[in-house]
Amino acid sequence: MKRKGTQMDGQAAAREEEEVEESPSKKAKVAKKGRGAVSILTDRAFSDLPLSEPTLKALxxxxxKTMxxxxxxxxxxLLEGRDVIGAAQTGSGKTLAFLVPAIEMMHFAPCLPRNGTKVIVISPTRELAMQTHHVAMGLFNHHTQTLGLAVGGVPIGKEAQQLVKGxxxxxxxxxxxxxxxxxxxxxxxxxxxxxxIDEADRMLGLNFKDEMEEILKRLPMxxxxxLFSATQSTEVFEFAKLSFKKKAAENEAAQPKPVYIGVDDKKPKATVSGxxxxCCIVESEEKFLALYTFLKKQRSKKTIVFFSTRQAVxxxxxxxxxxxxxxxHMEGTQKQSARNSNLHGFIQAKSGILLCTDVAARGIDIPSVDWVVQYDAPREPEMYIHRVGRTARGEGGEGKxxxxxxxxxLTFLSYLKEKIVGENYYLSQSAKxxxxxxIEAYNSHQNKSSFSVHKLDLKGVAKSFCFSSPPKVNVSLESRPSKSRNRQDRCRSKHGISCTNPYGNMGVKNRQLAKY
Known part of the structure; x- marks a missing residue:
């Protein structure tokens, strides 16, 4: 084993994730652990909203109490009827964020079983769907509307009977x-x-794109x-455009566009502060020994270990x-009853070890997880975030x-950092x-001899913003270069430097910025 326990920069992780609501008991535990953690709570109470009495009582x-x-x-x-695209950290409370307005809509509009299904929540996995259903049951406690669950691993006939009833x-x-x-x-x-649509990015990652497109065609437009998504990639952005298509109408041009809400977009770290x-660097033959030693020392803790295949689990x-x-242990080929039993057993345990594949990486809310261990590196950078999101959840949550x-x-760590920003539509635009x-601020220095933008290592600057190479941007350079620099510019015109291509054909090898 060459090196163990190397602490990673929090920003190397990437953009964080979803949530399934925590029980009151977990919230109490988390509050005790919140040493120096950034609060996700506001000073606004649910009672400040125009919610019905049954909903307020259930909450x-x-x-x-506090949002x-x-x-x-x-x-x-959502209470105003607007369409929303949301992105937020793990444990941020988004399950309540979409369930409360949906239940309020049904409360104030005529909604009986014979009216059929008014609201559909689509979740990528059975476990997440079951947990969302559990939260909805609590909110429905004083309402008269009906609630249903349709997931694989359950006899479809019983579900069909319930759907027909309403x-x-x-x-x-x-x-x-x-x-x-x-x-x-x-x-x-x-x-x-x-x-x-909950966890749209995970939906696409599990190859549900074709099914989702077919569902969207069949549902009323x-x-x-x-739509909620942990990562806002270009693929998710395109899927969102398809999801928000409206039926052609006379006032279609006047219809408001979906509102994007990203509560973490301006935060310096992608993962939660707690x-x-x-990172443990280890040779293949010593890998299991390292895991065994770690688990033996952490027996009093609650640990989740991720593997890449069910056979390994x-x-x-x-x-x-x-x-x-x-x-x-949990993996995809287990019967639903076995998965539920193992999950419930681990949740109830004060300490223990759960071995699993990525089937458990999203949406499952397990209280007080101390460690998340990735025995096998994730196939995609986004999955790293989904995995580590099983710990440090909720208000003031802490974990490792x-x-x-x-x-x-080892290059995976750099790849992890660059890939997340490159594929994240909103974060990429922000980085550009x-x-x-x-660059423009550097050029504004009065002491041009010390702060020459033409001598600046643009490739290095680009890497500081998580780009592998300088992005194409139009930069306004107000200062006039020296006469010798002008002569060099004229000589180098054959390299293709222009106002539309400030890097030239040779990129950063000879000249990084052009005066125009």
């Missing part, structure tokens, strides 16, 4: 929802008023649409059991994350703007 019983930032910014817009709010996974839309007769969804990240679960380290890397895999302003 109070569930222990929710988080995503809730305070999103709920008023389900006002349905939480479903994409595949099972599409099955019901195609096959379940007398499933009334023509009155749909609100579609909620005249509706309110809410998360400490570490099965093998290491059996192997650790033989050497007296008992583990829970450890990733095992081979010596030849910041890069441009940095």
């Amino acid at each position: 109070d019983e569930m222990g929710f 988080t930032e995503i809730q305070a910014r999103t709920i008023p817009l 389900v006002n709010l349905l939480v479903a996974t994409p595949g099972r929802l599409l099955d019901h839309l195609k096959k379940t007769k007398n499933f009334v969804y023509k009155n749909l008023e609100c579609l909620i 005249k509706r309110q649409t809410i 998360l400490q990240q570490y 099965k093998f290491y679960s059996e192997l650790l059991g033989y050497i007296n380290i008992e583990c829970f 994350a450890l990733i095992f890397l081979l010596t030849q895999e 703007s910041a890069y441009k302003s940095c």
Whole structure:
């Protein structure tokens, strides 16, 4: 083992993630651990909103009094009927942010079982759908509307019977929802008023794009649409445009565009402030020994270990059991009952180990996880964020994350940093703007002999904004270069330097910026 416990820069992680609401008991525990953590709560109470008495009573019983930032910014817009694209950190409270307005809409409009489904929430995994359904059950405690769940691993016939009777709010996974839309007769969804797509990036990552496009074609287009995504990539942005398409109407031009709400866009770190990240560099033959030693020392803690394949989960679960380290395990081929049993057992345990694949990486709310260990590096940079989001959740949450890397895999840390910014539409635009302003600010120095923008290493500056090479931007250079510099410019015109191509054909090899 060459080096162990190297702490990673928080920004190397990337953009953070989703949430499923925490129980009041977890909130109390988290509050005790909040040493120096940045608060996600606002000073606004749910009672400040024009909510119905049944909803306010349910929120109070569930222990929710004060809104988080995503809730305070999103709920008023959704109550007005606006379409919203949302992005927020893990544990930020977005499940309540979309459920509360949906339930309020059904409360104030005629909504009986015979009216069919008014609201559909689509979740990428069974576990996330079940947890969203659980939160909705609490909010429905004093309402008369009906609630349903449609996920794989459950007999479809029973679900169909419930849908025919009338389900006002349905939480479903994409595949099972599409099955019901195609096959379940007398499933009334023509009155749909609100579609909620939770974790759109994860939906695309699990190859649900075709199913989602088919679902969107079948559902009424005249509706309110809410889309939440942990990462705002170009692919997600294109999917959002498809999701928010409206039926052609006379006043189509006057229809307001979806509102984008990203509560973390201006924060310096992509991961939550209470998360400490570490890297363990180890050779292949010593990798399991390092894991065994770590787990043995952390037996009193609650630890999740991620593997890349279900076969690895099965093998290491059996192997650790033989050497007296008992583990829970979850992977995609398990029966739903077995997955639920293992998940419930780990949640209830004060300490323990859960081995899993990425099936558990998104949306599952497990209280008080101390460590997230990545035995195998994630296939995609975004998945790193999804994995570490299982710890340091909620208000003031704290936790630690450890990733095992081979010596030849160390470049993954740099890749992780660059890839997230490059593929994140909103963050990439922000980085370009910041890069441009940095160059222009440098050029504004009065002491040109010391601060010459023409001598500035643009490639190095670009890397500080997470670009592998300088992005193409139009930079305004007001200062006039020296006569010798002008002569060099004229000589180098053959290299293609112009106002539209300030880097020239040779890029940063000879001349980085052109005066124009």
